[in-house]
Amino acid sequence: MKKLSLVAITIVAAFAVLISPLAYAQEQQQPVYAELSDAQVELIRKNCLTVQVSLSRIHANDGLLRVNLAQQYNAIASKLMAPMDSRISLNKLDGLAMATTTVEFNKQIKVFTDTYQKYENTLSKSLTMRCGDQPIEFYDTVSLARSQRNQVNEEVKELNRLVRQYIEQYHAFKAGLKSNGGESQ
């Protein structure tokens, strides 16, 4: 009997773990219903299937862009920034500013992937909705995806700012090293 209770508790706990992130995600992504006229609702209903095909193309292209961008950002962080910071440190030189940017850059990659995940979930939801039956919900989901896409764009801009900042700090480091009498030992 005790064993059965243990199994039952494990199953309930597993379901609770399973359901909680979904409930949280749904809570986070509740769209704010837009005020639309009857004529606009009718137009959404009429155009929504074509709009969904366009959205699926955007979805595919964005997926590709996200994979390629993340690959390049990870390569910059792990194959260029981190080895350079390590080399500066091994040569007993001061590269604190560059190392700080590397840490910030790695954190920003995580923010970018998390923001993209939210956007992708919303866009996927808009693709699977029965838009003819739920035109207002469909429009609100697209609106939410639009604002989340804009947020992803901001995260990409921030990553690019850090890429530029790192190379500026690198040039300042190099200039400082030369003015202090040459290169490392």
Added chain:
Amino acid sequence: MISLSDLKEEAKYMSRWEQHRFLFMVTGVIVVSLILVAISMNLYNNNGTAQVDLSRPGYQAVRDQVSRSDNIESFSSTGELDEDAFKKFEKLYAERSDMVLDVAGFGSAALSDDALQIFSETGATLIE
């Protein structure tokens, strides 16, 4: 040799659990496998793996355009910081940074009402 009547006689003294244990085992195995599949699907969708999985339906058209990361040259983390090292780093960094800085990002214009023609009275046309 055990006959059918012996088995029937024996079953009379068995509890319900003992009589249907094979059925319970099969049901249990199916339930456990369903739970494990649900947990793994949940992890797949919520930890970001789904977003980098271009083998999913809908990505066929772009799958072959993924850039390969295994041929990206790495800067060595050991050695002196001399002019050769600086030149090598600058070359590698310029190559990588050009690939991200020149890319058009995720502007919200692509999802605007006008771009999607969501309120078009003549009917929306597909975005190429």
